[in-house]
Amino acid sequence: MNLRPHHLLVSSALALAISSCATVPPGPPPEVVRLQTQLDRLHADPRIVDNAGPELNNADAAVDTLARNARSLDPASLQQGVYIADRLVQIAEASALARYEERRGTQLGIEREQLLAANDRATRVIVATEPTRVVTTRTEPTRVVTTTTEQARVVTSEPPRVVRTTGELMPLGRAELLALQEQLPGMESRLDVRGLVVRFGDFQFEPNRATLMPAAERSLDTLANALRAQPDTRVSIETYTGINDASLGVERARAVSDYLDARGIDPSRIDARAAPVPAGSGIVADRHVDVVIRRN
Amino acid sequence: MRTAHIFLMAAAFAVSATASAADRRDAELELSQALTAVQTAEREDGARYAPADLNEAQAMLVTAQRAFDARAWTDTAIYAERAKVSGDLTVARSRQHRAEFATAEIERSVDALRVRLPNGGTP
Numbered sequence: 001m002n003l004r005p006h007h008l009l010v011s012s013a014l015a016l017a018i019s020s021c022a023t024v025p026p027g028p029p030p031e032v033v034r035l036q037t038q039l040d041r042l043h044a045d046p047r048i049v050d051n052a053g054p055e056l057n058n059a060d061a062a063v064d065t066l067a068r069n070a071r072s073l074d075p076a077s078l079q080q081g082v083y084i085a086d087r088l089v090q091i092a093e094a095s096a097l098a099r100y101e102e103r104r105g106t107q108l109g110i111e112r113e114q115l116l117a118a119n120d121r122a123t124r125v126i127v128a129t130e131p132t133r134v135v136t137t138r139t140e141p142t143r144v145v146t147t148t149t150e151q152a153r154v155v156t157s158e159p160p161r162v163v164r165t166t167g168e169l170m171p172l173g174r175a176e177l178l179a180l181q182e183q184l185p186g187m188e189s190r191l192d193v194r195g196l197v198v199r200f201g202d203f204q205f206e207p208n209r210a211t212l213m214p215a216a217e218r219s220l221d222t223l224a225n226a227l228r229a230q231p232d233t234r235v236s237i238e239t240y241t242g243i244n245d246a247s248l249g250v251e252r253a254r255a256v257s258d259y260l261d262a263r264g265i266d267p268s269r270i271d272a273r274a275a276p277v278p279a280g281s282g283i284v285a286d287r288h289v290d291v292v293i294r295r296n
Numbered sequence: 297m298r299t300a301h302i303f304l305m306a307a308a309f310a311v312s313a314t315a316s317a318a319d320r321r322d323a324e325l326e327l328s329q330a331l332t333a334v335q336t337a338e339r340e341d342g343a344r345y346a347p348a349d350l351n352e353a354q355a356m357l358v359t360a361q362r363a364f365d366a367r368a369w370t371d372t373a374i375y376a377e378r379a380k381v382s383g384d385l386t387v388a389r390s391r392q393h394r395a396e397f398a399t400a401e402i403e404r405s406v407d408a409l410r411v412r413l414p415n416g417g418t419p
Contacts, residue, residue: 105395
């Protein structure tokens with residue numbers, strides 16, 4: 001076999017070229033393929049696609065640019081491009097899921113308000129003012145025990161009372177608070193010894209913040225309207241948080257107070273404070289703000 | 297817009313790579329934007345909701361600052377860009393987890409009301 005040196009060189013060059021072609025597979029490198037696969041997964045997820053913002057476009061463009069240019073980049077540049085594109089893909093996913101949850105939260109908030117209104121209708125008792133004075137008896141304080149014959153006497157100067165449809169008698173102030181409660185559909189409220197208590201749960205604030213959620217602002221708008229129509233009432237804002245969240249409680253009380261102030265409720269009618277005792281077990285779910293309304 | 301800027305930077309890195317070295321002015325700008333992004337991530341409760349991403353952003357920022365002190369402008373730009381995009385990711389994750397937390401709370405409240413009401417509250 002007549003093998004000349006230049007034939008050997010050409011053969012070697014060809015062999016090297018073929019082997020180098022064999023070790024460089026066509027298409028983008030594996031790390032870019034991984035990013036493309038992640039993007040495909042995002043595009044197949046309706047939660048992402050329906051809530052995608054510009055972040056998904058940015059991620060698409062970044063990965064596409066990388067895929068087209070990856071083979072011509074030096075390792076350091078490719079590494080940097082993969083790092084940035086990978087974060088952009090994750091940002092796209094997190095942003096879309098955040099929007100998805102926010103929309104779901106808004107829908108649930110509306111449903112919750114409807115359920116609370118239904119609950120009110122199921123349990124509320126209509127209040128009516130009793131047109132005539134009521135004659136009743138009252139026991140004198142014990143300091144007048146020397147005049148035992150006068151311990152029980154007829155009182156005819158009692159303030160007007162109201163009667164519920166159930167026939168239950170109650171003081172006028174309590175009845176007016178019940179009437180006020182009628183104007184707060186969809187809000188969690190009840191009458192107790194403190195007065196009319198309107199409760200704002202922890203979920204009505206941004207987590208671990210004093211920022212009111214939109215549903216809470218709508219409720220406070222309604223409450224402010226009702227309070228403007230009842231100038232004889234005072235408002236105490238009591239926040240309940242864990243021992244370690246005292247400052248959060250103060251900030252939330254101030255947020256509610258400021259909101260009512262901005263809606264035309266005279267600040268002199270409002271007393272905002274953080275309750276000193278942690279509510280319940282002190283867990284986050286127990287955090288709440290009570291807006292207590294009572295007559296002057 | 298920061299995200300768009302990030303994309304442009306990513307594209308720039310991908311296309312022209314580090315062949316064209318950054319100068320001091322570029323490095324300062326990148327470092328300043330990275331610092332803002334990391335501070336925003338800290339304010340958004342990143343330590344609570346996305347601690348790993350926040351740690352990454354802070355570590356990259358420290359590396360970028362060291363590179364800047366060593367007058368390595370290109371390295372400063374590279375690590376600052378990483379800090380910035382990691383800070384943005386922290387913010388996005390914090391928003392996601394906050395939303396999930398708040399929605400779960402409302403869902404629990406709705407479920408409790410459904411149980412309390414006759415017919416699950418359906419009219």
